[in-house]
Amino acid sequence: MTKNLMLARLLDRAIAYDSPDSRRIAHLVKVHGYARAIGLLEGLDEETQFTLEAAAIVHDIGIKTCEAKYEGKSSGHLQEIEGPPVATALLSELGFDAKTIERVAYLVGHHHTYTDIQGLDYQILVESDFLVNLQEKNTPSQSIQSTCNTIFKTRTGKNWCIQIFGLNRYSHQDYGFI
Template sequence: MYTNNKVGNVIYKVIEYFGDDVRRINHFLKVYGYAKMIGERENLDDSMQEILEVTAVLHDVGIKVAEQKYNSSAGHYQQLEGPPVAKKILDELGYPDDFVERVMYLIAHHHTYTNIDGMDYQILVEADFLVNADEDRLSSDAIENFKEKIFKTTTGIAVLENNYLNL
């Protein structure tokens, strides 16, 4: 399923999509950076790494529609509204259907922390949390709790402890 498409093209399209919403652009770029690094250090195969990176870029595209439609950026609205936006972007860039389906699935579940069914999903959740912990100024207790319940990768745990728990 590895496509050898350029993730930079997806990044460019999502920057266009968010327009002047620099906060959203910076958020997905930070999540992308963490996801790329964790995936590489956890030795994902090329196919899963590409899915992870593309999903990290697209994971919050539903927020724009959610805010317009529901006047809310709540996670469940992002999960609902994100997949159709992602599909449109990936179809325009010529990604294959099975690739697009997995990306849409991950976007539709990235705020759901039960039944994590793959390393791409696990790392996406960890990368998003690493960024949200800072952006939302989470307490040490909240971070420690999330670490114990959700984090699984050696790299994600090490970065979380280094950045937030000073372990």
């Protein structure tokens, strides 16, 4: 089975898992789209790209478990606890290799932790989730600017944050873009 087919099957299962929550499904599809494109534009190798895309598809998969276990609560910290086991089970069932499963579980278990980000897959997942969350939460421009300055590290992610939200590119800490 090709890696693209594996990712498509994972997306199919993630949609079924989150059904009928169209908002949650739209969120994961958008995060995956951004992650895929940023990864390609940043030149990730094939394995890292594959891992990134798998993680983007399942990054919030722990929310349902959190809501069931913690009286409707699903904070980022709780998602980081409950998401990896669900992601691991799903990826295993679909035949993903152990190395990919381990890294995806790590990314799911850390995607709300913004310190000590190690690896472009981790950085791009965080940036992609932020691009979607900032839009979905109607975040004020000043907060978006601050987030763009502190969280975004990839050239593509920074550019897109500035372009999507109409930020003043010259107030960004790095002038080497756009």
